[in-house]
Amino acid sequence: MQSVLIQMNDAGWNLRLESSNCKVACLPVGLLKKIVVLYLRGRQNGAKVLKKENATRNVLNSSLSASPPKESEANVSDNIAKDNQQLLGEAPNQQKKTEINILQDTYVINGTTDLEGDAEIKLFMVETQNGISALNIIHMQFRDNTWIDIIVNSEYELDINAQNPLLIEKNYLFQLQLCCEDQAYCTCPDKLKKIIWRREENVCLNEIALKRKPPPYRPELGYVMVDHTCNSKCEELVPILYLQLIPIASAVPDEFELSILSSKKVKDLSDAVYTVNPMYYIEVCYGELKWQARRRYNDFARLHYGLYSEMKIVLPTFPPKTWLRNVDEDFVQDRKVALNDYLQRIVSMPDVIESVSFLSFVGALSTTWFEHNRLSGVARDTIHIRILNHVVDAGDIILFRSKNAVSSVQRTITGAEWDHVGMIIEVPNSRQRYQILEATGDGVTLYPLIPRLLAYFPCFTSYMALRKLRIPPTMERFELRDRLLEFSQRVEGKPYIMTIGKLVNQEESNAKLSGFFCSELIAAALKYVGLMHTDLASSCFWPGCFSTGGQVDKELNYRGAYYEPETIIDCRVLEVSMTNRSRFRGTIFTSTKN
Structure with missing residues (x-):
């Protein structure tokens, strides 16, 4: 024109x-x-x-x-x-x-x-x-x-x-x-x-x-x-x-703009490819605000069915799920184009941008509490990961409900809600004061708490919970911290070992602390600081034993200690809080006069 x-x-x-x-x-x-x-x-x-x-x-x-x-x-x-x-x-x-x-x-x-x-x-x-x-x-x-x-x-x-x-x-x-x-x-x-x-x-x-x-x-x-x-x-x-x-001041945004920028394969905590389903990087714009959200195909699917459940309307056709895993680059690119087209169509539909499912998908609203209640059927308190360092202490435990198939089988066999557990250790004079001690396929490791939990979320866990340890009046907190730090230094680097013999043996067979699986490690730590009987095999305890009312609670009660009920950890750092606000570019003004 x-x-x-x-x-x-x-x-x-x-x-x-x-x-x-x-x-x-x-x-x-x-x-x-x-x-x-x-x-x-x-x-x-x-x-x-x-x-x-x-x-x-x-x-x-x-x-x-x-x-x-x-x-x-x-x-x-x-x-x-x-x-x-x-x-x-x-x-x-x-x-x-x-x-x-x-x-x-x-x-x-x-x-x-x-x-x-x-x-x-x-x-x-x-x-x-x-x-x-x-x-x-x-x-x-x-x-x-x-x-x-x-x-x-x-x-x-x-x-x-x-x-x-x-x-x-x-x-x-x-x-x-x-x-x-x-x-x-x-x-x-x-x-x-x-x-x-x-x-x-x-x-x-x-x-x-x-x-x-x-x-x-x-x-x-x-x-x-x-x-x-x-x-x-x-x-x-x-x-x-x-x-x-x-x-x-009078410019009020009334629409979201979404576009998928790229896709990337998801890797697990050992840097191996975790799943063939890639992570899609979505650019979200709302008025002067711009941020990125990372979502997998399942997140798109939850958005689609969530919108239908909330609004009861006919939605655009959603790219179908394939039963056979396809890692072909052309397939990944075609799916990216299809998902991007789906986003462009729903974002222009009336009332969609005001729905809970949509706002949660783009990273403008946290629904952790509602999602946990839906998945577990148990109403629990929630704490955000940004303030976790201010409320935890040595001896507290983190319970995990993982997404992988092996963990699902374990929960089915044990009838438990949880399939993994770690313990918080205080490390003085460290940049990361609170760290998590756990036994995984990489062996016994000690990782900074917050980065480790963020690495688990959202690809590898459905949700995580904190249980705070209350010690008996006869025990000093500083003694507990020192003993747990000493224990972590003794076991760090030991291999991950889970054998049939360990699972069936009721007597302690790992007095030399030669290797552990996850719940065995945490039970051994509690025994090391004197909060559990030493003659009871640490390998008898599964992750589900650390839930409220479980076997661990009963053992701790004998010593006057206990764990508080589970508090769900909200690891959702809303992407909207990471916005890059457009800045005014100043005028470069040059002039001469002759």
Whole structure:
């Protein structure tokens, strides 16, 4: 589109930007805003005068791809003066003093458009002796020596003192009239508008102007998706785009923008590939906020069925699950495209972005407490992982409910809720004061607590719980901490050992602490500090024995100690808290006066 009309209702003015050698809508939005600010600055503060030989030689050039013709200074000045006289309706022989005032600024294009590199913008304002502006040309020079000239016209007299141009650049956003109104050929709704946030200002205006009709609701079919993009017919009937400057304070986001950026294979804690189902990295934008969410295929599936359960509506077709695992790169790419298309369709549906399932999926809402109650059927208190270091102490245990098939079989055999357990050890003079002692396939290890739990979540565990240890009055807490640290130093690095002989032997056979499985290790730690009978085999205890009311609780009661009931650990660090807020890019203002 060759012309763009920019309005600012607060100040009661509008500007028309036109070009003969470029479609104005092909320029980045931020560049258009810079043009407006330069124009208003020139009108408000007066322009900076440069030598005519340096400032006017390329004003009348209209070629985008070629360098401007070289003319003598006298010829260029005479041509501008004649054009000025024609615009003002003056006779050629009238002697009027013509001043060429120049305001210069620089706009940096970061590569999101075809016009990559620095864009040097010069504002030429040809003024007559009486101060009436007759010709306003924006002349832009790019790094590859291409040129664009844009003429700026004001359809109403500007109140140049009404707004500070630099405040407009900082505190105002563009709002685009998206559609060609209610023409019969177009599927776009009347007066559809879109706020252009700062994070989008390096995008070309015509890309933002692509229009999409919200899906109509049909009782028999539900929401039917219909996409529409402007074509040459739209441009013929609507040759101009309308932009409006609105204050940031009044710009309220009303939609999410989602796009899958990439996919990556999920690896387990030993850096081996855990599953063939990749992790999808989703970019989420809401107003000026932008963040990333990592989701697997099962998370998408839960979103789909959660939306249906909440809203009882007909949803777009969800990419089906394959029963045979497929690691082919083409299959992964095709699924990524299908999931991205699914997101684009649901995000435009009414009320979807307000649903609990959707907000949880994009990382704007935590539903850990509800999900745990649904999975376990037990209402428990919840504590967030960010404050876990402030409430734990040496001897507390962490219980795990894992997602893998082997753990599921173990829970079925033992009839337990839990399949793995670790103990918190306090390590003085360490950057990570609290660490978790556990026995896994890597042997007996001591890891920093918070990073380890975050590594387990969400791919490897359904949920985790904390049980705090209460010691008898006859025992000092510092003694417990020292003994547990001593125990951890003795067993760290020992191998993971689980044998049939261990499981059936009721007498202690591991007095030398030669190797452990997970629950055996924690039972041995409790025996080492004197909270359990030493003659009872540590290998008799399974992870389920550490649940509330289990065998471990009974053993601890004999010594006057006990574990508090399970508190679910909310490891969900909401992705919205990791947003990168778009920042105002300051003006690089350079000018000279001769």
